Amino acid sequence: MASKIHNELKTVRDVIRYAVSRFNDAQLAFGHGSDNAWDEAVYLVLSTLHLPLDTLDPFLDARLLEDEKKKCISLIELRIKKRVPLAYLTGEAWLQGHRFLTDKRVIVPRSPISELLADQLEPWVDEPDAVQEVLDLCTGSGCLAILAALAFPNARIDAVDLSEHAIRLAQRNVELYKLTDRVSVLQGDLYTPVADRQYDVIVCNPPYVNSHAMATLPSEYQHEPALALAGGEDGMDTIRDILGQAASHLAQDGFIILEIGNEYEHFMNAFPTLNPVFLETEHSDDSLLLLTREQLQTV
CATH class of the missing domain: 3.40.50.150 (Vaccinia Virus protein VP39)
Incomplete structure (x- = not known):
């Protein structure tokens, strides 16, 4: 299943969309730096990829390496499974x-x-x-x-x-x-x-x-x-x-x-x-x- 997901998700846009869907489906609670699934997904992906947190548009259609996709998806699933604030998983807050x-x-x-x-x-x-x-x-x-x-x-x-x-x-x-x-x-x-x-x-x-x-x-x-x-x-x-x-x-x-x-x-x-x-x-x-x-x- 994980391998199939990796194959379908190709760009930053794809992974963010996937994260938003997963977060909404899991009915996560927000309020620790973001108040909605979109903002949380954007932060998760940009942070994981070490991209500027205030610059999304130029990277939306950038293709991800397999290892990068694995890291993003792993963090998405961890956020859902543990239901802890994302800041505790990344070790930082802005x-x-x-x-x-x-x-x-x-x-x-x-x-x-x-x-x-x-x-x-x-x-x-x-x-x-x-x-x-x-x-x-x-x-x-x-x-x-x-x-x-x-x-x-x-x-x-x-x-x-x-x-x-x-x-x-x-x-x-x-x-x-x-x-x-x-x-x-x-x-x-x-x-x-x-x-x-x-x-x-x-x-x-x-x-x-x-x-x-x-x-x-x-x-x-x-x-x-x-x-x-x-x-x-x-x-x-x-x-x-x-x-x-x-x-x-x-x-x-x-x-x-x-x-x-x-x-x-x-x-x-x-x-x-x-x-x-x-x-x-x-x-x-x-x-x-x-x-x-x-x-x-x-x-």
Whole structure:
């Protein structure tokens, strides 16, 4: 059967079409770098063939070598059989055009906070060069800490995570970007490793998935570490700790940008006296919020 498939598939276009059909037939769940079968198939094939990820058209009708077809088909079938995020199979994820090493020790880099960092947090930051201190809580792979370092060239960034495994991977990514002189990767529970520090900006993609949603996650998401996803009954357990201590770790004009995913109602119920600014991204207008030091002093 495999040999027959190899004979029928001749070009990049053929293999991508085959992958899309197989993914749709298997009813895979997406959301780890792509949100549909076509984008995932394109990335899988271009990545496997070591072709530019943003240049498909010139290669669509290129014929594949037998060994190249085998590698693509093997990865397609592995994606279907194991139902894990493709990033775990390739060992890398791309965010805002930047490559990050990743594996099952951390959630796949995908936070929409990255979109805001690509714009240097405009209009909330007037002078990117003036930002001196940034904290990335629950750093995972270190992707947001690294993007913050790239956005704010004069800033020193602390990247904190409770998971020893995440810390090791984050450190590798920091080294990959040659940012060890500006990004410190620290292990500990939230603010514990930075107890005496204050920041101009805190960014955080915390565990926020409520218990009901955790129980019904698609298989792909269940392969990610629960420590990085589960936020308790209403999804707000870790967020309560983060916001309860945030004011003391922010500079006078500092603010925190927090990801809450699909937990808008739970957040508003948990913090009825707060009036955050919800930040619009490409796919959502209520999954990210901003709170100032002044607002957080009332928590």
